[in-house]
Amino acid sequence: MRVNFTVNGRPQEADDVWEGESLLYVLRERLGLPGSKNACEQGECGSCTVRLDGVPVCSCLVAAGQVQDRDVVTVEGLADYAKQRDRVTSGGTALDEARQWAARGTDSQTGEGGELSPIQRAFIDAGAVQCGFCTPGLLVAADEMLERNPDPSDADIREALSGNLCRCTGYEKIMDAVRLAAARQGEEV
Amino acid sequence: MPSPTLGFARAGGAPSGTPTKITQGSQTRGGIGESTLRPDGTLKVTGEFAYSSDMWHEDMLWGHILRSTVAHAEIVSLDTGEALATPGVYAVMTYDDLPTEVRTYGLEIQDTPVLAHGKVRHHGEPVAIVAADHPETARRAAAKIKVEYRELPVITDEASATAPDAVLVHENRDDHHIGHVPHPNIVHRQPIVRGDVSAARERADVVVEGEYCFGIQDQAFLGPESGLAVPDEDGGVHLYIATQWLHSDLRQIAPVLGLPEDKVRMTLAGVGGAFGGREDLSMQIHACLLALRTGKPVKIVYNRFESFFGHVHRHPARLYYEHGATRDGKLTHVACRIVLDGGAYASASPAVVGNASSLGIGPYVVDDVDIEAIALYTNNPPCGAMRGFGAVQACFAYEAQMDKVAKELGMDPVEFRQRNAMEQGTIMPTGQPVDSPAPVAELLRRVKAMPLPPERQWESSEGADVRQLPGGLSNTTHGEGVVRGIGYAVGIKNVGFSEGFDDYSTAKVRMEVLAGEPVATVHTAMAEVGQGGVTVHAQIARTELGVTQVTIRPADTQVGSAGSTSASRQTYVTGGAVKNACELVRERVLELGRRKFGTYHPAWATAELLLEDGKVVTDGGEVLATVADVLEDEVVEIEAEWRHRRTEPFDLRTGQGNGHVQYSFAAHRAVVEVDTELGLVKVIELACAQDVGKALNPLSVIGQIQGGTAQGLGVAVMEEIIVDPKTAKVRNPSFTDYLIPTILDTPTIPVDVLELADDHAPYGLRGIGEAPTLSSTPAVLAAIRNATGLELNRTPVRPEHLTGK
Numbered sequence: 001m002r003v004n005f006t007v008n009g010r011p012q013e014a015d016d017v018w019e020g021e022s023l024l025y026v027l028r029e030r031l032g033l034p035g036s037k038n039a040c041e042q043g044e045c046g047s048c049t050v051r052l053d054g055v056p057v058c059s060c061l062v063a064a065g066q067v068q069d070r071d072v073v074t075v076e077g078l079a080d081y082a083k084q085r086d087r088v089t090s091g092g093t094a095l096d097e098a099r100q101w102a103a104r105g106t107d108s109q110t111g112e113g114g115e116l117s118p119i120q121r122a123f124i125d126a127g128a129v130q131c132g133f134c135t136p137g138l139l140v141a142a143d144e145m146l147e148r149n150p151d152p153s154d155a156d157i158r159e160a161l162s163g164n165l166c167r168c169t170g171y172e173k174i175m176d177a178v179r180l181a182a183a184r185q186g187e188e189v
Numbered sequence: 190m191p192s193p194t195l196g197f198a199r200a201g202g203a204p205s206g207t208p209t210k211i212t213q214g215s216q217t218r219g220g221i222g223e224s225t226l227r228p229d230g231t232l233k234v235t236g237e238f239a240y241s242s243d244m245w246h247e248d249m250l251w252g253h254i255l256r257s258t259v260a261h262a263e264i265v266s267l268d269t270g271e272a273l274a275t276p277g278v279y280a281v282m283t284y285d286d287l288p289t290e291v292r293t294y295g296l297e298i299q300d301t302p303v304l305a306h307g308k309v310r311h312h313g314e315p316v317a318i319v320a321a322d323h324p325e326t327a328r329r330a331a332a333k334i335k336v337e338y339r340e341l342p343v344i345t346d347e348a349s350a351t352a353p354d355a356v357l358v359h360e361n362r363d364d365h366h367i368g369h370v371p372h373p374n375i376v377h378r379q380p381i382v383r384g385d386v387s388a389a390r391e392r393a394d395v396v397v398e399g400e401y402c403f404g405i406q407d408q409a410f411l412g413p414e415s416g417l418a419v420p421d422e423d424g425g426v427h428l429y430i431a432t433q434w435l436h437s438d439l440r441q442i443a444p445v446l447g448l449p450e451d452k453v454r455m456t457l458a459g460v461g462g463a464f465g466g467r468e469d470l471s472m473q474i475h476a477c478l479l480a481l482r483t484g485k486p487v488k489i490v491y492n493r494f495e496s497f498f499g500h501v502h503r504h505p506a507r508l509y510y511e512h513g514a515t516r517d518g519k520l521t522h523v524a525c526r527i528v529l530d531g532g533a534y535a536s537a538s539p540a541v542v543g544n545a546s547s548l549g550i551g552p553y554v555v556d557d558v559d560i561e562a563i564a565l566y567t568n569n570p571p572c573g574a575m576r577g578f579g580a581v582q583a584c585f586a587y588e589a590q591m592d593k594v595a596k597e598l599g600m601d602p603v604e605f606r607q608r609n610a611m612e613q614g615t616i617m618p619t620g621q622p623v624d625s626p627a628p629v630a631e632l633l634r635r636v637k638a639m640p641l642p643p644e645r646q647w648e649s650s651e652g653a654d655v656r657q658l659p660g661g662l663s664n665t666t667h668g669e670g671v672v673r674g675i676g677y678a679v680g681i682k683n684v685g686f687s688e689g690f691d692d693y694s695t696a697k698v699r700m701e702v703l704a705g706e707p708v709a710t711v712h713t714a715m716a717e718v719g720q721g722g723v724t725v726h727a728q729i730a731r732t733e734l735g736v737t738q739v740t741i742r743p744a745d746t747q748v749g750s751a752g753s754t755s756a757s758r759q760t761y762v763t764g765g766a767v768k769n770a771c772e773l774v775r776e777r778v779l780e781l782g783r784r785k786f787g788t789y790h791p792a793w794a795t796a797e798l799l800l801e802d803g804k805v806v807t808d809g810g811e812v813l814a815t816v817a818d819v820l821e822d823e824v825v826e827i828e829a830e831w832r833h834r835r836t837e838p839f840d841l842r843t844g845q846g847n848g849h850v851q852y853s854f855a856a857h858r859a860v861v862e863v864d865t866e867l868g869l870v871k872v873i874e875l876a877c878a879q880d881v882g883k884a885l886n887p888l889s890v891i892g893q894i895q896g897g898t899a900q901g902l903g904v905a906v907m908e909e910i911i912v913d914p915k916t917a918k919v920r921n922p923s924f925t926d927y928l929i930p931t932i933l934d935t936p937t938i939p940v941d942v943l944e945l946a947d948d949h950a951p952y953g954l955r956g957i958g959e960a961p962t963l964s965s966t967p968a969v970l971a972a973i974r975n976a977t978g979l980e981l982n983r984t985p986v987r988p989e990h991l992t993g994k
Contacts, residue, residue, distance in 0.1 A: 020325060034243035035236020039411040039461070040493040044924035047411055075236035114235060124230040127888040130896065131719025132233030133411040133461030139234060155656045162933045165924070167411050167462050168719050170899030171932040173892055 005067040007031060008077025009084075017064050024048045024059040026067075027074060035075040035136045039165070046164030049137035050074045051081075056144045058163075075136035078143060082117035085147065119143045119181045126177035130168035138164045142178050150185055152178070210808050213775075214732030216801040221732045221952060224888035227724050228741055229717070240459035241431035244417035246486035250279055252479045253327035253489070254472065255317040255334050256498055257309035260917035261356075261568040262338035264307050264316070271333040272319060277326040279483045281334070283317045287478070289447035294470055296437070296573070298364040298376075298535040303445055303474050309338070310358055311533035311568055312918045313498030320479040320487050343568040343917040347507070347528050350374035350565045358533060358566035366539060369841050376531050376564040377539040379546040381618045381844025384557030389522035393513030395597045401510070401586040402983035404909035405530075406503035406900075408575050409929045410718075412461015414471040414499050415490040418480035425452030426477045431460040433467040435714045436750035445474050446481065450746075453477070457744035463718035464900070465574030466500040468755055469536050497922030501536045501573030502910055504529040504564065506545075508586035512594050518608045520594075522557040523550040527583060529572070531564040536573030538564035543688050543839060544579030547619050547848055551587040552629040552681040553609040558618045560844065568917040570910065574755060576900060577682065577962040584680040585984055588967035592676075592974070602971070603633050603677050611681075620845040623852060625955075626945035628880050632856040633679055635878040635941045642860055642874045642937075644673065659862055659869035661933055670866040673873075676859045676971025680963030684956030685758040685850035689838040692758065692850070695749030696726075696766035697828035698774050700734060700820070707803050707816040709734050709771075712742040712828075715751040715763040720958060721889040722759045726767050728885060733771030734778075735800035735816075749830060757853055757956030760885060765951040766831035773827045775800055782819040834949060851947060855879035855960035857898065857968035860936075863976040868988030870906050870973060872934070875965060878941040882955030887942070894961045895938045901965025903930045905973075909985050 003014045003026065014030045024041070027033045027050070036059055037047035043061040050059045051073040059072075073081050119142050122128070129135050138161060145152060145160035152160070157178045166174060214220045232238035269281040284292065284304045292306065293299045305316045317334050321327035344350045344358055351372045358374055366377045390396065416430035425448055432438050435455045443450045460467070472489040479487040491499050507528045513521040527545045531538035546562035562579075575581075595605035610629035616622055645668065647657035653667035660666055686692035697712040709730045717723045727739040744751070751763045779798050782805050787793040796807035805813045839846040860873040875898050884890040907928040911920040921927045946953025966984055974981050977991055 018323065018325065028243070029245075032245075033236070034239075034245075037240070037411070037461070038242055038490065038492075039413065040924045042493060042923060042925065044493075045411060075234075079235070114231070116231070116234065120234040123234050124226055127224070127226075127892050129227060129230050129233045130721065130892060131410070131412065131460060131462040132229070132238060133240065135233050136236050155654060158932045159656060159662070162931045165411065165929060165931060167409055167464070167900070167929065168896045169892055170895035170897075170938055171930075171935045172895045172938050174932065 001065060003064050003068055005069060006071045007033065008073055008080065014064065019065065021064045022060050023062040023064050023067050026064045027059060033074055033076050037133050037136055039133060046141060047134050047137040049140045049164065051140060051144060056141050075139055078120060078139055079115050079117045082143065117143060118184055119146065122177040122181035122184065126173050126180050128169060128173040128177035134164060134166040138166065138174060146182055146185060150182060152182060211799065211810055213799045214735060217731050217735045217737065219728060219731045219737060221728045221885045223728065224886055225724060225728055227721060228727060229723060238459050240412050240461050241429065242413055242415035242490045244429050244458055244488060246417060246419060249417065249486040249488050250320040250322060250479070250483060251324040251327045252476055252487045253319045253324065253331045254315045254475055255331040256313040257305065257316055259309065259338050259340055260312040261341040261343045262309055263341065264305060264309065265337040265339050268335040269317060272330040275326065275330040275333060277322045278319060278330045279485065280320045280479055281317060282478055282482060287445065289445065291444040294441040294445060294474065295535055296469060296537055297539055300359055301534040311570055315475065318475045318479055320483050344374060345567055345569055345914050345917050347565060350567055358568065374566045376535050376566055377542045378561065378563045379542050379839060379844060380842065381546050381558065381560040383618050383620065386522045386524050386557045386559040389557035390513055392515065393521040394516040395594060396511060396513045397590060397593045397597055398511045399586070399590050399593060400982060401508040401589060403506040403582045403585055404904070404985055405505040405570065405572070405912065406575060406904045406908050407497060407910055407927060408464035408466030408500065410462030410464055410466055413491045413493065413496050416458060416472060416476055417486060417488045418476035419486040420480045420484055423452065425454065426480055427454040427456070428473060428477060429456050429458040430473055431458050431467060433463050433716050433718060433755055434753035435716065435744060435746050437753060438470060438473055439746055441470055442474050442477060446477055455746045457716055460716060460718040463754060464576045465578065465755060468574040468753060469501050471499045493924055494922050497910070497919060497927065501571045503575035504531060504541055504572040504582065506582040508582060510586055510590045512590045514594050514598060516598065518598055518600050518605050520553060520555045520609045523555050524559040525549055527562040529562065529564040529582065530567055530569055532567055532569045532571035534571040536571055538573065541579035543848065544683060545583050546844060547617065547839065548580045548681050548683065549583045550618060551584060552611045552627065552679055552854055554611050554615050560618060569912050570919060576897060577959045578756065580680065580682045581963050581966065584678070584963040585967050585970070588678040588964070589970065592971050603637050606679060607633055618844065619839060619848055621847045621849060625851065625947035625949060626880065627852060627854060628943060628945055629679055629854055632854055632878040632880060632943065633677065635943070636856045636858045636876050637677065639858065639876045639939055639941065659864040659871040660867065665867055665869065666864050671862050671864050672976045673860065673862050674972040674974070674976025676968045676975050677856070678964040678967035678971060679854065679856040680960060682757065682853045682960045682963055683849040683851070684761060684853050685756055685833060687836050687848045687850065689836050692752055692762060693830050693832045694751045694763040694766040695828060695830045696763065696770040697748045697826065698730065698767065698770040699824060699826040700774050700778060701824040702817045702820045705817055706738060707736045707820065708738045708740065709736045710740045710742060711767055712748050713751045713763055713767065714744050714746060714748050715759055716744060716754040718754050720754065720759065720893065721886060722754070722763065724889060725760055725764055725885050729764055729767045730771055733768055734775055735802055748828060757958040760954060761950055761956050762833060765833065768951050769831040770827050770829045773829055774825050777825045777827065778816065778819060779805065781823065782814055785819060786814050851950060851955060853955050853957060853960040855964050857964040859968035859972040861969060861972040861976055863973060863991065865977060865991065868991030870986065872902055872936045872969060874936045875902060875968065876939045877961055878943065879957065879960060880943040880945050880955060881957045882947045882950060883944055883953040884942060885952065885954060890942060890957060891940050893958050894940050897958060897961035898938050898965045899930055899935050901962045902935065902969055904985055905966045905969035906985050
């Protein structure tokens with residue numbers, strides 16, 4: 001089957017999709033967006049978390065056919081999504097702006113040169129990234145929480161991120177990163 | 190903003206001397222001792238970092254592995270016809286299709302079949318492999334392979350393994366341990382005998398015995414086993430793989446493929462955690478076989494279910510201990526027997542036995558010991574390396590014993606430990622003197638001195654915040670029946686590969702001038718698995734070469750072996766190799782400078798010269814030349830091996846020998862709250878104090894300690910692979926049924942870091958990754974015992990252990 005949907009503000013078309021394929025598989029293997037991770041493929045670890053029409057979901061549990069005509073945001077689009085959120089409160093992305101995304105170059109060795117969202121910056125600064133496999137899902141989940149709740153308590157953070165497993169950090173630096181992003185966000189306002 | 194305590198304390202005064210004197214690297218930013226950020230951090234937060242499961246190639250196929258559905262059976266027949274006839278399938282391979290006579294592999298003992306040969310020895314053993322154009326096609330084709338099994342009796346524990354009529358898991362052993370084991374179903378046995386336990390027992394005022402059980406823990410790294418094998422035009426293959434040790438993989442892969450090692454090229458793909466679970470091969474050979482058979486690139490990615498079968502686990506153990514002590518709180522003797530279940534294949538079992546025995550009594554001074562550790566061959570899941578490696582199981586048991594003895598003596602458990610704590614100069618049960626700082630009593634003092642979390646934190650003006658209580662949002666209590674407990678533990682772990690292993694590493698360092706600036710390039714085969722070795726290598730190069738720009742090249746087999754990312758060894762050994770290669774490069778650069786400019790300034794010949802901030806300077810700070818002027822177009826590149834102090838094997842009868850390179854110590858204090866009616870545990874805080882020798886990157890050091898602590902917490906209260914004792918089949922291979930701590934289960938982990946230099950190690954550093962995993966578990970158990978008054982001799986603790994009285 002063919003699936004048409006929007007990923008990170010850009011219309012995408014996936015062809016020859018087998019009915020059993022998940023959104024995660026289509027993103028990773030058909031659209032060249034492997035940022036969403038495949039750690040359990042049974043909805044337990046949160047590594048594949050994306051936003052579907054704004055709601056965080058485990059993309060491994062969403063059948064590809066379910067996303068027809070819907071909006072998906074992945075970790076690859078998080079920086080632009082955050083920028084867009086700062087600028088406007090609702091509405092889509094201007095075409096001119098979408099064109100600029102592709103034009104922006106980054107260093108393939110280090111990734112330097114690209115812009116980061118506040119939560120991405122905070123994860124690096126706080127040391128919340130070790131192996132990094134859980135990071136994309138945590139970033140999408142944490143970004144969504146901070147959008148809803150700009151001044152979260154520790155208990156709020158833990159509750160919001162309880163669907164995302166991390167095996168390296170013991171979560172302490174992740175807590176630090178989310179607190180840091182919230183604090184920086186607060187300073188800007 | 191609440192944040193954990195991040196204490197750093199250094200012993201010894203600041204370097205003294207003339208104020209003008211500078212040391213190498215002290216003037217260059219981003220060197221050792223700074224919390225520089227990960228070079229791969231940006232790629233990892235943008236989703237661009239290429240993990241092994243993200244590899245993609247034009248025209249690639251997907252591999253899938255058919256695994257045994259039973260634990261122990263003869264394969265009566267195997268029919269691949271229907272699978273091969275499935276549209277989209279390119280190849281199906283079984284044992285009979287293997288290209289050479291080398292059809293087994295293994296870390297130490299080559300006992301693991303690449304594909305089952307007439308027999309399977311554990312649930313989930315690879316039987317056949319399939320390559321197809323879609324992963325689901327490969328999976329469905331594999332399901333069409335018909336395998337007829339004739340089941341054999343299963344060996345599941347020591348009694349069934351060593352019974353007189355026991356079936357042998359491996360019939361014709363010819364490995365080098367068979368000569369000294371009491372039974373062919375025992376992989377390895379290591380006794381350690383020192384002093385006279387019988388005589389010491391007579392001096393004891395109290396003797397305490399205990400039997401303990403440690404469940405099977407899984408590494409549960411999040412990045413599944415995966416990789417991409419690409420056939421090369423010269424008949425070789427290029428494998429992009431997540432592993433802990435490229436060269437160890439290479440040594441095992443090439444003979445099975447029938448290729449010389451230089452035709453099997455390996456590049457490290459992004460590794461999503463390891464924790465010991467990637468020491469053994471998983472899908473490496475299978476992907477290469479299918480790629481060479483089909484002539485197409487083949488990718489294999491395990492799902493989580495398969496991952497539980499696709500790597501070895503932490504050995505489950507039964508441990509029997511006897512401790513004696515005098516009335517004044519001095520240990521008289523320890524006798525213990527540690528039975529590790531290695532499962533169907535040897536993996537790292539012999540080395541795990543060596544660790545469990547040699548570290549079996551913990552960080553204490555005991556002159557009279559009688560220790561025995563064995564690993565069994567059974568039909569349970571194969572077990573091997575996991576963070577802590579044999580020392581974890583022992584620590585769980587000896588720390589429970591220390592509490593029991595203290596209680597028997599009516600003594601404070603921390604004070605009792607401190608009275609018996611080892612220190613620099615203590616002789617280990619192996620006869621090896623501890624010749625660097627061993628601040629065991631001090632770590633306990635520090636962890637005890639940390640402020641306790643306030644009581645009844647769940648109470649607020651709006652009633653109980655159930656998120657802070659055992660049971661959490663399940664809303665099972667508002668504080669009724671909740672009791673707090675506090676427990677302590679301390680542990681000892683060896684650093685590096687032990688028992689005479691040639692544990693070297695290699696680094697290639699290059700220095701050149703690009704766009705007028707000196708640039709260093711570091712190339713090693715070290716597997717970056719998340720620990721931050723790449724960060725530290727760049728810091729070392731900045732310090733040793735006085736440059737700011739450092740490029741870390743991807744790890745591959747084009748450079749010599751770095752050894753394994755295991756045993757808390759990489760910063761020590763590959764860090765040492767990078768330091769050594771940098772020093773050689775620096776000498777060469779200075780030599781070039783002397784040749785070029787030596788006649789212009791006498792300091793070139795008389796002063797100690799350093800590289801700082803892109804310049805050649807004297808130790809008094811005088812600038813002699815820029816590195817750019819010295820090098821011009823010249824490139825200095827040196828590859829060199831580096832070795833730590835030699836170790837020696839343990840005597841097979843007495844266990845005596847200087848077997849270990851270095852020891853690492855951590856202590857924990859756990860604070861738990863237990864809902865005693867429902868048996869639910871909430872760990873409130875897990876404080877840790879650890880000596881790290883020298884923190885090369887303080888931020889990463891804290892991250893390692895907190896991560897290791899959380900894994901110890903997991904096996905204390907939730908993590909266990911459940912194996913059916915009747916069938917030896919795994920019952921919970923998923924994250925639905927095998928639980929690892931979430932952010933709700935994990936408490937705050939304040940860390941107090943001590944830096945007492947080990948003069949034998951580069952920069953005085955101490956390997957740190959594993960020690961915090963040891964003491965975390967027994968501290969939590971001690972706290973639960975303290976809260977409930979129960980004995981609790983097994984881990985993990987489940988609700989029924991706390992309520993079923």
